[in-house]
Amino acid sequence: MDPTKYLEALVNANSKIIDQLYDKELPKVTRFVMQNNGGQQDAEDIFQKALLQLTTRYVAEPFEIKSSFEAYLFTVCKNLWRRELNSKKPRVTNATHLEPVYDPEDLALSAMEQKRWDLFKACFELLSENCKAVLQLFFNKVSYADIVSRLGYNSETVARQRVFKCKAKLTEFVKKDRSFKALREL
Structure with missing residues (x-):
């Protein structure tokens, strides 16, 4: 599927496509997070945060993904998890109810990291x-x-x-x- 269709599906809260993303891509992110000092809950949090970040970024300033959406999403998740590990913030979670936290500074940092990564990939090519x-x-x-x-x-x-x-x-x-x-x- 065209990467833009995924982004539009996120913006429009298309539950069918979002469920497909969770089924297909979350296991990959979970493996990565668990291999890097995390757990299942961490992976789910990172995955949800990545989807929220992509949606927010696309609404604020539509962008084009030149690779596959899956690879782009995985890169965003990796960057978020690495930053999470680096920050070593104490985290409090409530297993019964998770609410996405909107942190403009975090989204801005993620957007900047992604732009730097895109520049690196373009120059690498x-x-x-x-x-x-x-x-x-x-x-x-x-x-x-x-x-x-x-x-x-x-x-x-x-x-x-x-x-x-x-x-x-x-x-x-x-x-x-x-x-x-x-x-x-x-």
């Missing part, structure tokens, strides 16, 4: 296929020895140099982008 492969392995914490064997480099030194050059190229693309300065200052 400008890289050569080799650089994309090298950096994907590097970002996934694959060892240099494994990078050498997977990509056929001569040594770990060559792999390190390639990672360094590709990161430099990616940084160059990001800094040259016209939206970089505005995102950096916020």
Whole structure:
């Protein structure tokens, strides 16, 4: 389905599509959260918060999702959970009744994170296929020895140099982008 249709379904509270999202996407988010020091309730909270955030952002300023909606939603959930872990706020929950809390500052931070992530992805796509492969392995914490064997480099030194050059190229693309300065200052 077109990502915009999902966004419109959220705005219009289309329960059929929202239920499909919960059935299909919540298990993925739950796995991620549980693998990263969270529980089922945390995952449900993050998922609901992500849907609320996307809806609020789309109502305030319609935007286009260039990847699949599912991947975009998962990225939003990951960013929210990571920020939750970093903040280490004490949380009080009432298991019988959960109400979404509207926090404009939290939504603004999430929107900014998402714009930065979108800039990163767009600049990443400008890289050569080799650089994309090298950096994907590097970002996934694959060892240099494994990078050498997977990509056929001569040594770990060559792999390190390639990672360094590709990161430099990616940084160059990001800094040259016209939206970089505005995102950096916020």
